[in-house]
Amino acid sequence: AQSVTQLGSHVSVSEGALVLLRCNYSSSVPPYLFWYVQYPNQGLQLLLKYTSAATLVKGINGFEAEFKKSETSFHLTKPSAHMSDAAEYFCAVSNIMTTDSWGKLQFGAGTQVVVTP
Amino acid sequence: DTEVTQTPKHLVMGMTNKKSLKCEQHMGHRAMYWYKQKAKKPPELMFVYSYEKLSINESVPSRFSPECPNSSLLNLHLHALQPEDSALYLCASSQDQAGYNSPLHFGNGTRLTVT
Numbered sequence: 001a002q003s004v005t006q007l008g009s010h011v012s013v014s015e016g017a018l019v020l021l022r023c024n025y026s027s028s029v030p031p032y033l034f035w036y037v038q039y040p041n042q043g044l045q046l047l048l049k050y051t052s053a054a055t056l057v058k059g060i061n062g063f064e065a066e067f068k069k070s071e072t073s074f075h076l077t078k079p080s081a082h083m084s085d086a087a088e089y090f091c092a093v094s095n096i097m098t099t100d101s102w103g104k105l106q107f108g109a110g111t112q113v114v115v116t117p
Numbered sequence: 118d119t120e121v122t123q124t125p126k127h128l129v130m131g132m133t134n135k136k137s138l139k140c141e142q143h144m145g146h147r148a149m150y151w152y153k154q155k156a157k158k159p160p161e162l163m164f165v166y167s168y169e170k171l172s173i174n175e176s177v178p179s180r181f182s183p184e185c186p187n188s189s190l191l192n193l194h195l196h197a198l199q200p201e202d203s204a205l206y207l208c209a210s211s212q213d214q215a216g217y218n219s220p221l222h223f224g225n226g227t228r229l230t231v232t
Contacts, residue, residue, distance in 0.1 A: 034220060043121070043209075043226050044223040090160075103165040107159035107160060108159065109158075
């Protein structure tokens, strides 16, 4: 079984400050991990993905995430927040080791990011 | 602009109505998905089509009926819905169902209100 835990349902950051969103996963097999962003009244957009090629993954809009197997974590960071980063962020895990789980992304509960001037 | 197009953007329907949600993609993806998302919650998987065949049904009530007429189109037929079915319905596609190197591309969703 696999699951994803996002620590903090709401995060408030000042414009220009570091953005740090935490994600921990539970998986019995090597996972494939994703971060998605959802802006108001829109669908989800892929920010970045980890598929075992490199532990530090760079994504769009200046975001990056580091896979740490020892900590079972995949935290998302951005050095300097912009007002346009205000959105809901979802961490998700995928397990391809069994065909029963193909196509079944397990999403975390989400973290709402608020950016203050 | 999203590469997955969903229509309509908004839909209000009564509990006795029949309506359909439509989804279209032209990326050559062979897997298509329907998700339901309630406010302040993550998306919940409903159905997966792979190569135009229903691959996954997450025990969704029969008042929701999916259809995949061809590799680019996905429909969700709605009949006798309940007010608790009001939600954002998201369509997504991926290159194939395996998902590990084929992330989901989402549409902007249909906001459904059942009265």
